[in-house]
Amino acid sequence: MEKSKAIKKLEKLIERAEPLKNSHRFEPDFEKWKRDTAITIDHIFGKDSNHKREFSKIGYSLLYATNNTTNSERQAAYEKGISSATIMLQSMRDEVQEFWSETESDEESSMSANTIVELIINRFHQVARQLRHRYNNRATLDIDDEYDVQDLFHALLKLYFDDVRPEEYTPSYAGAASRTDFLLKKEQVIIELKKSRKTLRAKEVGEQLIIDSQRYQAHPDCKRIICFVYDPEGLIANPKGIENDLSKEMNGIPVSVFIRPE
Template identity: 60%
Template sequence: MGQQDAQQVCLNGHQITDSYHHSPDFRQRHCSQCGAETIHKCQVCGTEIRGDYHVDGFISFGDSTPVPTNCEGCGAQFPWTKKKQELIQASTDPSGDGFKLLEHICSRFHLVAKQLRSRHADRNSLLVADEYDVQDLLHALLRLHFDDIRPEEWTPSYAGSSSRVDFLLKEEQIIVEVKKTRESLKARHVGEQLIVDIERYRAHPDCKRLICFVYDPDGWVSNPRGLESDLNRKDEDLEVKVLIVPKGH
């Protein structure tokens, strides 16, 4: 006799384990690749995501169970399916939503940074050690999809001083602010800086939407979703999206 198991998948579609019940030690609350939350049931109807089929007395050495696109219980799309469709539309349609595309690039930044550490024959690579490294790598990734990228654009004066934005996507009217956490720049200080940045960028004539990308590979932000929720907003004159990546700590 056998037993049908469930699989655990992160919201970005990375499989954690296809033996959720049989091997509970493999479970993860957050994905070790991208930091996203994980699920093992449909968020609409609660049906478990079909995993491996275990037969008593047999050990399977085959491939893992494929990650499905839709729930077999109610037919609803899983979150990773919808995200892939939105990304394809945004990347192929010139009139698509550049904001969603930017969110996707930032959400997968940590995967790219990790991949660059491992090169053939231990060749030199880009190690993301500080905020300038984050800016350089993100700038290169933005080049894949955006033509008019203006780094270090001046902002109008706010509270008696002005500063430079990290990136302005002029055609899309989007500003990208980049930060990298460190021992002296943890959640409270990041939040304080972003509050000031948001009010400053509100006065920029080409800023209708703002993405604040906070790269936190060492987990200095203990409650990333809470900080994001506190700072995200959508007003008549400005939409703000804070992305703290990764969230696996």
């Protein structure tokens, strides 16, 4: 999103927050403001950003309440939440003002790339299943190992991106160099693919993704890392737990992990 546009949107949300303190808790105006703010943060900073996680943690009610809790105490907690949200929005606005460049192309390109890659990930299993159903039982691509995953994923990336670089070498990290599965050069996104198997389950997947993410950060074109684990047999227990644990910012580089199908 363009820098000036992002600042204006955040300032508008800040302006809308102050009058909410004079209303009762959880009226429609508050609920709409809260939803509008969450959507705006998604569009400005991305769905997997720390900004979104921090904003979602703000509370607008008491953690504990009893029959003796007064309405004024409840209202005070609500107003405190509005104040905390306002301060956070002001900090986001100041961050955009100070650190964003005036051009919009890099930011918009990166954000759209994240959305497109996530779409491919979410529909990958459907595509793989559809490939098995060909006219007159003709030969097709069976997804048996990581190389098959890479081949199909590469073809799907080419639908959306002009410069897709497979097996891009990264600079040496801790004495060892490695290769990414794919680099989206213009968008500066590194994509790592894995396929679960009996000898590669939750623990091993987590360990490998952590090591790979640390190595990929050394690449000069790395501004985001997206990891996709294809698990058609459901061999990985608690996939959401792994996603939540590993999807975070590492040394300033956002890392997103997806295990599919869900």
